[in-house]
Amino acid sequence: MGVCSNKSEALNHVEEITQLLDIDNPGNVNHKYANNITLIPNQYIGTGIKITNQYQTNFSKMEWEEMQKAFWDSHKDNSQWQIIRKVLSCNDESKILKILKQANLKLIRNSIQLLVQDNSKQIFQVPVFIINEPISWSNQNFELKFETSMLKVRVKSSKLPQDFEIQVSSTSKIYEIKLIILEAAKEKTCRLFFNGKELVDQNQLGNYSISSGTVIQAFL
Known part of the structure; x- marks a missing residue:
């Protein structure tokens, strides 16, 4: 009885994990990036284990590359993620599978989108x-060259009793703006949006053509 029970539990666990590949499953990782990417049902891109749903992004190519960089930076101290990063840069599927096997990383439904460490x-x-x-990619302008100037930017949030104004430079990076807001709001996390687009930490205000008087939406 105990053996059958264990097998049943294992099968149920695998089935639960497999469901994460469903793009409509709330646990699917892509929902975390829904403000910046839109998955297209029943349309696919890639080959072999790298097949995924097609998607669109409201980011420029430079912002998209920054989003990739931020993802890998957040996992730079995890050896398993670094192995996954290595195999993603490889086009030889047999070599990829060998590397993953050596690392005890198992593909779910033969997709690099979902792995389990044995x-x-x-x-x-x-x-x-x-x-x-x-x-x-987005057709919205992403300024690479802009004048350095001091700006007064208004920050709006439902968690703040009122809008407040901050004085910053057009060269200020988004994460620097977040630090100012977090200190004022006594919060731990912050996401910033302008014209419906999420602002990326490593970008500068000037990249988004933000000028004095602009209202930035903060989600705390």
């Missing part, structure tokens, strides 16, 4: 923007 049952979900390029 000895710990740790799950690794890989977002589509890490595997394949979008079918289109």
